[in-house]
Amino acid sequence: MVFLFQNHFKTAFEQYITPQTLISCVVFFLCITFSIVFFTYLYLGLKKRAFFFKERIKKNLELWISNVILADDDEEIRIPEKFQRLFKTKAARDYAIENLITNKKTFSGSVANNIRQLYEELGFKQDSLKKLQSNFWYIKAKGIQELAIMDQNDQLLRVYRLTNSKNDLVRNEAQAAIIHWSGFNGLRFLNIASYDISEWQQVQLLVQLKNFTQQDMPKMQQWLSSPNDTVVIFALKLSEVYQQFQVKNKVEECLFHTNEKVRIQAVATLAKIGDENSAGKMIQQYRQERFTNRINILQQIHKIGSEAHIPFLQHELENENDFLKLAAAKAMAELGSIKLLEEKAAENPEPYQQIYQHVKAEMTF
């Protein structure tokens, strides 16, 4: 039986595959296998070489750079010949730039000056400028970051043009660079910003601005009227943080903006720079708002409101929504009308007694 099967198999095998074909196949697959092994070794070899090369650069450069940046101010920077040769390779230059950037982010004073001087003397600025001209957004962004960290203010105009780049990362880096170099004056990029400024970027810029002494923002009115809603929101945040009372009327106009996010931020800003009149305008807009901004208004109104706004709050105590009821009650208490709340609780214990107790406890706390 086995013999018959083998015989049948052999005949079929020989019918389809001749010995020549078989040998060709074996040779072909052997070639493939050897090629794979060869290229794997070649790849690993090259990686290993690159690793050791980098290690060598590290070993040589790190100590030298640290010594140079710690040198006294009047000491001249001398670049040893072996480093001049080394810096002809891209890997060494990239490594050195990275090294200088890390140090520059950490140190200020004379060390920072030495780092900048070394960066310029080694011609690394040209590398950063080349990166700036790259077509790849991530290289461009890196170039901007390097120039900013190394205080290359003379590139302000070139970088300024990128503050409205269509790529968000390039744009963010350019905006951060302009603020880094010019502080509050750098906010002029808002004049031309047509793309969105993300919430994260807004926070980053506000944090950056904390490092500068506050300056006038004469274009604030213009930013608050920008067709770009994110510019309006950012301008509102700036008005809130830096108490821009002169734009109060413009901020009040933002209460009626078509974008809900703008309206929400306008309420928060007016809570800082507004007055009784602003509270009245908030109430005027209140009915047009959805729940989010209604509760926002109720939570903020006590900061600028007065007794004149109590009737509105009393009316809101009747609102069907319990959250709005509670927020109105808190606002009344903050405006000094807890007595009215107490009376309401006495008239209608359910649910006002509970609300009254809650607000009273919160006020005591």
Added chain:
Amino acid sequence: MKILIAEDEPLILQTLELKLKKEGYDVIGCTDGLDALQKIDAEQPDLVITDIMMPYMSGLEVVRKVKQDDVQKNIPVIVLSTMGQENIVEEAFELGADDYLKKPFSLSELSIRIKRLAKKG
């Protein structure tokens, strides 16, 4: 005077080490919080400089452990923070940190603070 520096960025650590060695201090460097704690136990430094964000154990945890230890609690600790870490610095002070420096900082300022703390000690 023996100073321990805990900083996870080797380049920064090296620059700090070089600077403080130039000023005549004995310097012990380490690149993570856990290593720092072990070296504090072994070497008993006179002052500790620690970064906040470090692998394995944060600078805050280092401050906590040092200040909770009866033997080590008198070792002055300087915390190195970065922009936006104000809350963490407050926490570090609550844990007993003696001083802090916000990056970027000048090395001469660091020297002054070390000297001030050394005088106190």
